[in-house]
Amino acid sequence: MVEPASGAEPAGPADDAAEVLDRPLPEGVRRRVVTLVSDAFGGLSVAELPAQLRQYARFTPTRRAKFAGNAMAAALESDPVFRQRIGERLREAQPELASALEAGSPPAAADPVDVAAAAYVLRPVGWVKLVAAAGEEAQRADAERADEAAQQELEQLRAELADARERTRAETDRLRTELETARRESDAAQRKLRGALSDVKRGEAALRKNQAEIDGIRSEAAAQVAAAEAETRRLRARLGEAEASAEAGRRAVREGRSVEDMRLRLLLDTVLEAAQGLRRELALPPSSGRPADTVDAVEPGRMSPKDIAARALSDTDPAVLDQLLALPQAHLVVDGYNVTKTGYPTMPLEKQRLRLLGGLSMLAAATGAEVTCVFDGAELAAPVLLAPPRGVRVLFSKAGVTADELIRQLVRAEPTGRPMIVVSTDREVADGVAKSGARPVASAMLLKRLSRV
Numbered sequence: 001m002v003e004p005a006s007g008a009e010p011a012g013p014a015d016d017a018a019e020v021l022d023r024p025l026p027e028g029v030r031r032r033v034v035t036l037v038s039d040a041f042g043g044l045s046v047a048e049l050p051a052q053l054r055q056y057a058r059f060t061p062t063r064r065a066k067f068a069g070n071a072m073a074a075a076l077e078s079d080p081v082f083r084q085r086i087g088e089r090l091r092e093a094q095p096e097l098a099s100a101l102e103a104g105s106p107p108a109a110a111d112p113v114d115v116a117a118a119a120y121v122l123r124p125v126g127w128v129k130l131v132a133a134a135g136e137e138a139q140r141a142d143a144e145r146a147d148e149a150a151q152q153e154l155e156q157l158r159a160e161l162a163d164a165r166e167r168t169r170a171e172t173d174r175l176r177t178e179l180e181t182a183r184r185e186s187d188a189a190q191r192k193l194r195g196a197l198s199d200v201k202r203g204e205a206a207l208r209k210n211q212a213e214i215d216g217i218r219s220e221a222a223a224q225v226a227a228a229e230a231e232t233r234r235l236r237a238r239l240g241e242a243e244a245s246a247e248a249g250r251r252a253v254r255e256g257r258s259v260e261d262m263r264l265r266l267l268l269d270t271v272l273e274a275a276q277g278l279r280r281e282l283a284l285p286p287s288s289g290r291p292a293d294t295v296d297a298v299e300p301g302r303m304s305p306k307d308i309a310a311r312a313l314s315d316t317d318p319a320v321l322d323q324l325l326a327l328p329q330a331h332l333v334v335d336g337y338n339v340t341k342t343g344y345p346t347m348p349l350e351k352q353r354l355r356l357l358g359g360l361s362m363l364a365a366a367t368g369a370e371v372t373c374v375f376d377g378a379e380l381a382a383p384v385l386l387a388p389p390r391g392v393r394v395l396f397s398k399a400g401v402t403a404d405e406l407i408r409q410l411v412r413a414e415p416t417g418r419p420m421i422v423v424s425t426d427r428e429v430a431d432g433v434a435k436s437g438a439r440p441v442a443s444a445m446l447l448k449r450l451s452r453v
Contacts, residue, residue, distance in 0.1 A: 364391030
């Protein structure tokens, strides 16, 4: 047990029983008591503190009041020795207030809450009355402050109510003005609507009138068409009569020419006999050539492009293309982009063209055939600067002309009977050139053949 400080006697049980609070300590007084204890706490040693408060010995007064307030209030109430030690520190800190309380005459100018807190700690005679009086004074002060706050709040609410009434009045006036404006606009819109309805009715009447006029015009036009058809039939009849009359006139002219024909025939026989005499006189040899010999065609017994199909080879066998190119005066026409997009579609167009033309150049050198490669000019953003390789004719279609049409023009330009081989997978191109006598070949066959070059 902790011994009391020297020179002070602990309060006995009789003193505690003499004066006891019959109500809880007012909150304001309790907070002030905790503050007094927290301030005096630092002047005590750890051994002088109750066991439950020793853990707060190193706390600052503010933290001690915050975290140990309830523990300090409980220790002050239950531990007379601790209360006596706190009272001694209070006497040292506030000697005048302590002396006045012990003399039974608290200073009139002192704060009632401070007086009640000091009386609660020091426990002089009549301390309960002082605490109660301080509590009542604090309650009265709280009530006065609450009354003042309520009065201020009431004044504020009255001001807000007046402001709200003013705003409501202004808003009502504004709404009335807007309502009046809306009514005027509605009246104007109704007048416009009535005018528009009148215009619609007049338009409908005009439309009915125009429809009647159109019907009349149609009837008149039908009558005119019927009259024109009758006139056409009459003119056709007259035309037939004129044609019959003209034919009769031509027969009469032919009969009238018979005498002139005989004279002309006699003159022609004379010229022929003179020519024969001149030929005998000049000893001209008989002509060995005939105009028919100048036509480029396949003679009997010679191989034609159609004969290659009977060799029992696959449609994609490059040997078929070799046999076709071995024909006399063979002309190979290649649908350029059709072949490149079949064989290497992912390459840029420029590289596609260069790769194909390089292969065709070697093929032309190996076979001696005429080679023409056609590209679609519609896919070009600008003219192509290209030096054609040796032995290959390179053509681009003009604007508005496709490569397919250019290929058909090339086929039609060749004389009938010349071996024409057209490389394209396009069925429309193949069918078109086949009708013109050319032999269509799949692009895959040419690609296989070029891979061997």
